[in-house]
Amino acid sequence: MAVWGIGDRFRMLIALGRRDLDGDIRGALTPVRDLAGELLAQGQRDGVFADHLPAPVLAHVMESVVVSMLESVNDETWEGSAPAAATAVLLAVGRTRPEAEAVLRHLRTGG
Secondary structure, eight states: HHHHHHHHTTTTHHHHHHHHHHHHHHHTTHHHEEEHHHHHHHHHHTTSSSSOOOOHHHHHHHHHHHHHHHHHHHTSSSOOOHHHHHHHHHHHOOOOOOOHHHHHHHTTTTT
């Protein structure tokens, strides 16, 4: 959810960077991708996330999903929202829609 807020704020710069400086943008996202990979690996060990792909690959999938959604907002093909983005990412890493919705409810209630 937090990544979406930051990404949405800077989505035009991200889009320009991906077109003109793809390597630099990928490098800038490395710390976030690495952290996501660590969290995904732990979740895979705990049976929370799908293990059909290695955690670092799933981290790349998450990054691609988020960047694609931000570009869809830029292209005005989607209005975008943090909950919708979070749901899409959770689905991409192997959670079911009801599980993703339960996570979002949990986040909304602060619990």
